[in-house]
Amino acid sequence: MASGTSTLDLRDIFSTANIRQLAAPILIVMVLAMMVLPLPPFLLDLLFTFNLAVAVMVLLVGMYTRKPLDFSAFPTVLLMTTLLRLSLNVASTRVVLLEGHTGPDAAGKVIDAFGHFLVGGNTAVGIIVFIILTVINFVVITKGAGRIAEVGARFTLDAMPGKQMAIDADLNAGLIDDKEAKRRRSEIAQEADFYGAMDGASKFVRGDAVAGILIMVINVFGGLIVGIVQHDLTAAEAGKVYTLLAIGDGLVAQLPALVISVAAGMVVSRVGDEQDVGGQVVSQVFTNPKVMLLTAGILGLLGLIPGMPNFVFLLMAGVFGWGAWKLSQKAMADAAAAESFAAPSPTAPTESNEASWADVTPVDVLGLEVGYRLIPMVDKGQDGELLRRIRGLRKKFAQDVGFLAAPVHIRDNLELRPNSYRITLKGVEIGTGDAYPGMFLAINPGRVSGPLPGNQTRDPAFGLPAIWIEAGLREQAHAMGYTVVDASTVVATHLNHVIVGHSAELLGRHETQALLDHIAKDSPKLVEDLVPKLMPLHVLQRVLQYLLEEGVNIRDMRTIIETLAEQATRTQDPMDLAARVRTALGRAIVQQMFPGGAELQVMALDPTLERVLLQAVQSGGGEGVLEPNLADNLMREAAGASQRQEDLGLPAVLLVPNQLRWLLARFLRRAVPNLRVLANSEVPESRNIRVTAIIGGKN
Known part of the structure; x- marks a missing residue:
């Protein structure tokens, strides 16, 4: 049992998932070990080759990435590859200074190849090439990628509230579910974290470029001192040997650094997520025959100028011209194929066409x-x-x-x-x-x-x-x-x-939902707490329609929604809710009828008529049924009083108790369309009231 258990434990430890989890710690331990432990030249060759391979892999992954979050581990990869290069620089510096006097391959074949083959063994050329690569990496690529990451992080953070509100609006509208909303929110947060991490990681790459220059200078001067003082070499011999080794060491580190920087620039400068970088470049740069033809014409004109490399320019002009011709032929073939596909087949005409849903045309609102x-x-x-x-x-x-x-x-x-x-x-x-x-x-x-x-x-x-x-x-x-x-x-x-x-x-279900979506952009929680938690959409629509029927605008939707959220637990009757909303909007309603702080000159009911109407409302269960004679007299007197009010230049407003407002507003709407019925509770306490006419009394 014990042996079986240990075997199972070993299998668990060396499983694929655990190896992946241990990869990063092992790599960090190796990086730190390379800085303090001496490495043989062959192992240095393997590690330098591995560093170059990792840089190429990162570049290819960045080119085939369709959106930045597909390579969300890139900031960590930048840090780890930077540490790997620095540790290799430390390890190779140790070997160069200890064994450099024995020959050009003392630090391994890779450094020797970069020092002799790539720069021809010329120290001056090697130093210039190294400086150029470092400047390109430090000044151009790394600085540009860092700036893009910085701006991308700032704009991503600025856009986060709007994106979050858009997600909440889609969730409230039922376009997405909770899982999709959580996924989108997580993606937005990851995007902001990615650009922020890239902004910081780019500083490591820039520091690596500076460190490369300093390490090369240290290797050159340190090698001169070690070669002359400890190994009795002449200044010329020590300078040649240690300078070439230092240049090879610098180049073998800066080339992967340059590749990684290019990959970073490609990842953070990605726009769109439909194609990889290669596909985008080819589809957007080399697919326009007019551009290709103009380029061929310009190159051809340059090739005809005496003294210019005529053959090269004319050759490239021919290549671009051939490409433009091929593209135009392909475009013509595609257009012909589309026309033939869209053209109706030459079948015999039928006597009558079958009816379809295309024959049903919607009615214009x-x-x-x-x-x-x-x-x-x-x-x-x-x-x-x-x-x-x-x-x-x-x-x-x-x-x-x-x-x-x-x-x-x-x-x-x-x-x-x-x-x-x-x-x-x-x-x-x-x-x-x-x-x-x-x-x-x-x-x-x-x-x-x-x-x-x-x-x-x-x-x-x-x-x-x-x-x-x-x-x-x-x-x-x-x-x-x-x-x-x-x-x-x-x-x-x-x-x-x-x-x-x-x-x-005009306020239909679609317009009501669009209005809620518009409000949710600024106050998502306000809308979410009302619809659909406390009130269905159709009830809200009917409340708003009741307000609009009586000329009350619904611009103050915040007050309307807050009032409905407070009253929805007590009643779901749209008429009652509309009355409560009118009370909350009383100041705006009165302001609409009597602008400024003007005195409210209104009409009122005779107390006797008021009592009769209240009894009718109570006996009718809130609806109210008026006797024909009473209804005719009320309608006639209301019309006459309203006309006299308008003749005086005053709005026709009838002030009534709360219980009668809805009954009289609905009853008098057709007979006296200009009359507005106002409830006592809708008048702010700060406004003065003066009754100018009594309806139902002796005039």
């Missing part, structure tokens, strides 16, 4: 149909003024009401009269009128000094008496007190009036 004489007003090619006005109206609607309405789909309709237009909501006509391009509509606000010649009509938006006049009468109409607008303004004003009046119908 908002539509504007125009007669043929109004087409120039909406034609983009003719710079139609109405198009710009409609874009501005939609933007103003979003700013004033609080949500983005569906776009207006414009098309011509030959069934309409030439100068007529029609506004539709979900395919149903909700407004119509006439407009005359080139003419102006003079609207009578009620205080004009005389009539004007023209076509008598009414303002399609507000129903005021108006006249279509010629352009030459515009100034005269202004002088006589008319409000003069052009044809585009007439249609745009009518469209805006209709859209605002039907804003509750």
